[in-house]
Amino acid sequence: MIKRWNQILSILMILAFLGGWTGISLAGKDEEGNADGAISLADVLSGTPISLPEALDEALSRRPALHDFQHQVEAQKDVVGEARSSYMPQLSASYQNIYGNSFLGVFLFPGFQYFDLDILTVTLNQNIYDFGRTSSQVKQARMAKNVAQSALNKEVLDLRQDVTVSYLTLLMAQHALKSAFSGVRDARHHLSEAEARLSAGVGIRLDVTQARVNLETALLQRIRAINDFRTAQIELSRSIGIKRNPHYVAREISLDRFKRAIRLEADIRLAYRQRPDLQQIEATVREGEARLANAKSQNWPSINGIGQYFMSSIPGQALGITYMPNYPFSTFNIGGVVNVPIFEGGLISHQVHEARSRLASTNDQLSEAKLRVAAEVREAALNVRAALQRWSEARTAFESARENDRLVEKSFKVGTARSVDVVDAETSLRQAREDLIQARYDWAIQMIRYRHSLGDMSMNLPVR
Template sequence: MRRARGVLLVAFCAFAPGLCAETLNGALLRAYHISPVINSSRAGVRALDEKVPQALSGMRPRANAGAFLGVQRNRSVQIQNEIDLLDPTLQGPVKSVQSGGSTPRAANITVEQPVFDGFKAFNATRMAETNVFAGRARLRLTEQRVLFNAASAYMNVLRETAALRLQENNVAVLAEQLRQTRERYVAGQITLTDIAQAEARLAAGQALVGQARAALDAAIGAYRQTIGDEPKKLAPGAPVDSLIPKTREEAERIAQAEHPVILAALHDADAADLDIKVIEADFMPKLSLVGNLFTQTDVAGVYNRNIGASLGGRLNVPLYEGGLTSAQVREAKEVAGQRRLDADVARADVLALVRANWGALQAAKTQISAAQTQIAAAERALYGVREEAKAGQRTTLEILNAQQELLNARISLVFAQRERVVASYAVLSAMGRLSTETLGLVDAPYDPAIHFEQVKGLWGGIETPDGAR
């Protein structure tokens, strides 16, 4: 039903684009589908999937076929004494020469089935699967970063658009203020100094308009880069407070259990432990069954043929390899220790990230309330200063300062509203829950397990499955 409503909405917007505004969720969904960063990470996970059948191949049979075809020329020279039967005392050497050719050919098929490899293939398969899980966690992290960057880019465009409008409106107000100042000068109420102050403030306002327009252009460029389209008409963004727990402690508990950085680090530690077992398998004997079927024709001579088959066991017992395997095991143990420490570092980093983003969210809420109070007070102050100026109790500079204070308060509110929304997404990301599923953006998100199931049991073939893309 949700997908049907989405199709109807897209169709409606296609025929009536002026009536539809881009939403934050729509921008996030577009970024999720078209981001080359996410698609690159997905391809990397699919490549990791192929490590599993590679590891499984260690205990699968291997078959080889060979053939030989050639040309052989033979020339045989024999010299022997020949005895005369009538007179045995008469004898002499006789030379005999024989020559000929043949076409020797041979073919063989050898099949080897590993029986015992010291559990190397078994542990290598487990390590490959663990690396796949780590890759999926990093894919989740990449998706989180893209979604967060898209939310930031969306809110940045809204912020810079609002800031530009405020600056343009301020220029219009300053221009009107300059006109009124000149009228008052003509009436003899003020001096040229007041006109100069109004002109200077107007010029400064026009410069700020140029800066605001440049900032908006930069925000639009970042939006285009992240979301893949030019921003048209953006609807206001809303925070995701309903997806965030009530307390920071609960957010920290969720982050420690679900954040992809921690999960990836834990999987890396498990894979490093398994790598030790994979290397230690080189100390153990290897046993395999070997079958051979062969045929030979005209190899040892003309008109001979040999056909045979053999079946036997091959045992390889390592005795000493120069210390190579021992050094590799020691290295793997050090790497495993490093990976466990990396997991501790990841936990600490995530905890600090949650606290920082939680604090930023609370600060943004306070800033919004303070900015709203400041705007109300600045509006009253500006009105009062203008009225008092009419009675000659206030100067032009005081009017300009009151106008600038009101502008600053309004811009502060715009920035605080942006920070309020982005900080809520930052907290959700720090918890490890910023995803299309959590946000309810798609009914069928990309599932990396589909490709894994397609390839893990393959015994051959070079075509990549397409069902998981």
Template sequence: MKLLWLLVVLLGAAPVPRKKVRVVSPPLVPFQVQTREAAPPIPIELAPPETWPAELGAPLTSDECARLALNYQGNVTIAAHQIEQQKGVTQVARAPYFPNVSTSTTYLHTLVNDRLSGSNQVSATVTPANNTIGSSLTGTNNTSSIDSTNNASGGIIGSGGVSVSNPVTVSASLRQMIWDFDRTRFQVAQSKELEAAAAANYTQVQYDTVFNVKNSYYNWVQAERLLAVYRGNMEAQRQHLAEAEARFRQGIALPSDVTQAQTNVSSAVLNVTAADVNVTIARTTLANQMGLDPRIPLRPSLESHEKTPAVADSQQLFDLALEKRPELAFAESAIRANVFAIEAARRGNAPTISANIQYVAFGDRFYPNQTTLNFLLTLSWNPFDGGLTAGRVKQAEETLSISRVQLETYRNQVIMEVSQAFANLRGAEQRVMTSELQVASAQATLDIAAARYRAGLGTFLELVDAQQAALQSGINRVTAQLGLEQMRATMNHALGVPLVETRAPL
């Protein structure tokens, strides 16, 4: 009985075979890719001015832009006028060396009533220019008036005669400073040194203008070359899009290849638009640095290169910069000017000896009939001036101390700028060589990736990566090449050597 129950249990636990259900999948629908290619960028064009200099029609090199800036930049003209202004100060300081001539003419018409009874008196003065009559009275309860016939009348007790005097005086004087204990000589010497300082400042303004123009010029050329690189990348991305669409229609490419190519074309168009904006900004900045209308359609010469002095080692660079830099010449002139200023200040209250000749002619008619001739020798001295001279001496001495500190500061700054320019120049040269190798390698990689994709051996992502690497290598090469030109211009500026023929002052 137990065996029977065990058999029943085992039969109940056995699996029951189920009927198979057939699952029918829906038919595959081909993936449709909508072609959406970005529109080409719109060029940026500014309305040009009505007229501009004829020499701006041809492509410009950096030296040509610098020469034009020296002619049109307002800062250069201002610095030239400052030299002429200081020459005027020198002329003023030198004036005591020359005679001082002055003349004067006086006509006086006086009416006097000298016969009045009592204590009442009348006096009046007539100014011929406007016949204005002024009168004064003394006494009480009396009035007076003077009519246009120059007679006195009114409520005055008694009568009397009127005396009239019409003196005319003509004078001329000549004054010549003989000796002022060299105060004028030191003032003139100080002003001459300030002229030299103004000339050094003029040179500095020229160098700074040329340097700024060349930096702006190479920024402009770099923007133009980068625009060409981005346009080349845009055309390459459009070609990749056409290849991806063709392969997709043949059924041997993924839909993601097409959409990725469309995205890359849009990014390339955005890059071209941004690069075109940068070109416009760089061109207008350069025109403004040159002192020209920013709307002038300038054109760059893409074959413009900078030259640097041929030197053996860095020590020669330092020696050349310390000899040529205009800031050092300016500081040295300022020191000499302050030395002369101290000497002039010490003689601020020194005696001054001068000679005077006076000629005076006078009479009671319109033409004087009496003359005098006076000869004077004058000694002027102010021994007690309340500390004015001592204060001016102290002020000049402290200014001299400041000038000496500034000279040392300029020397250290020049050495620092030359050191940094030397290091940056060597680094820029290395970057140019490296970027050339990078471009060659990236282009070879791009060619291989394109061939593999066309043969069906490579993926579109591999082609995209190779194209991006080629774009970046092209950007790096342009940046390195133009960076080298800028570093050469920076080295020339740090050395203080003329970048171009500078314009002479006015």
């Protein structure tokens, strides 16, 4: 009994010290200076309701990083168009006007000129055959676009995980907040009973003191729950992409929607096919193959067809020749051009060796990434199973704590249990309730991370 009394005195001294920092005193004041029951759960939970699909839609439309990747994909599409333009004929036109005279002609013979030329040239070029040079450039551009698209898909996958985890964390904080308010209510009820027993002469002052300590502990726990709730609101706003904090309140959602059967080896193969980061590296490998083919094609000749239309006008009097026609005349040319690389100072061979080394490096990166993905899937599966076991144990512990609290409360009313027994039972029940809430949502969060490790965030969510 002396040891128990010393423990109670120690708790009272600690709470009295914390009272100067938290705004709570043994008289029962909360963080706003009101009586300990003045703040209501409805006041704290007041805010803008939001569902998970709404949060995901908002994030997909707001996050700047997502827009960045979308612009990169659009830019790569234009690069593909640039490469494909080499298949098309190239048409160009030029016009020249050339006037010539001599120094003496200007000053000694006014009005004399010996040259006045107008030339219009229209040229048509067509790539006929280049031994795969253009096709490899087009393939390289396509693979670069696929790399950008895979990077965008990875950003979307990461964003969906980020928002979903933040949403579930907020929902968990809301349930913990309700549990904290319930704990304050139970502690206040026990304090009322202890004070009533003391007034009736069937209780002792120690019971009242212990009940007050129990109430202060519950109030401190409520402060932590409110702070966790506000922090979760800020984190959800951040994950959505909102600078200000609109004080979102998460709507309830069935956690069974996140459930997924774990078939480890099959899921690892699924991750190899679905993970955007692996798809990004695979597209980089194919891009490297196209780059190597393009480098090799530089060793081969290229054949181009060319057609030209030429029209000019040379006034006859300009040259002093009376029989020169004074009207435009034209001609056209059709031919072909064969370009054969003979010596490039080793440029092409170095480009081939560089492309081959980069391709080998990318293949090594792909192999390393597959090892990492397999490890991530296995680790995520272990976390899901451990979370499921904690949830099961937490349910059992909560049921036992609730039954123990009911029996101790009943015994206290008939005088067969002490106040300290009630305090211990209520403390155990509060802790068991917190553990159950945390274990329940931790399982859901670990399941979300397992889905993310597979590259599969397609959950059966309700429509907005």
